[in-house]
Amino acid sequence: MTNRIAFLNGQFIKEENAFLHISDLAIQRGYGIFDYCRTSNDIPVYLDYHIDRFFRSAELMHLQLPIAKPEIISIIQQLISKNVIPNSGIRMLLTGGYSPDSYEVVRPNLVILQHPLHLRPAGLFEQGIKVITHEYVREFPGAKTINYSMGIWLQQKIKESNAVDVLYHQQGEVSEFPRSNFFIVTKDDVVATPKKNILQGITRKKIIELASNHFVVEERIVTLHDIRTAKEAFMTSTTKRILPIVQVDNAVIGNGQPGQIAALLDKILEKEESVLLQ
Ligand SMILES: Cc1ncc(COP(=O)(O)O)c(C=O)c1O
Structure with missing residues (x-):
């Protein structure tokens, strides 16, 4: 049992009473979109970017959001003050909605949830x-x-x-993980990340921005061959920030240890976040 409050279609209710009907296209056909944002000391991190992407996903999937961006921000602020979970994950979910014939989209359902969240497991980065x-x-x-x-x-x-995760590729051109983006660092210290067939990760965007102050950064085709000759590899996501990759299939990356540039970028990102949260 939890005392958490959830937002469901215009109402704040106890999470244990938050239900969707079985006719929802999310249940019938797996149709829906979401976004996921972190709070640190009650402050949502990069919330605008997450909400923008939520709206972009909705548009791409032909789902109409029932409310505008400022209202979503206000609901999230209210959830934060009602739930009191300083370090949390906020999940905004828009489902296909209740469908008369299990196929047609009529009116999407909007759900916003807040859960406790601990950043990547201790020791994994090292x-x-x-x-x-x-x-x-x-x-x-x-x-x-x-x-x-x-x-x-x-x-x-x-x-x-x-292994811990799986990297998707198409004919040797890599794209992303199911829940994270991918970067390599070449022997010449170029930071490269796939450009095609990816979700535009918010952490990826921040890493590209921040790394550009120190290194050459390229959004381009990255191949399985590029990985074998890379000095470093790492993944990025909201819940992990940066996580170094030391082995891809049978290929050991660099010297088999987490890379220095991944560690540096993680520090820089953490610092940028802490300034933002002040
Ligand atoms: C397919 C996919 N790629 C990348 C990411 C990472 O995005 P972000 O940095 O915004 O968390 C996610 C996040 O869940 C994802 O689902």
């Missing part, structure tokens, strides 16, 4: 992670849809491979 690869492109790469079927289906293979 150790770095192993990932495997899989040939796949998400159906609507530009949208943050609720469809994570491939990522969830691959969990078994990831565990059997003693």
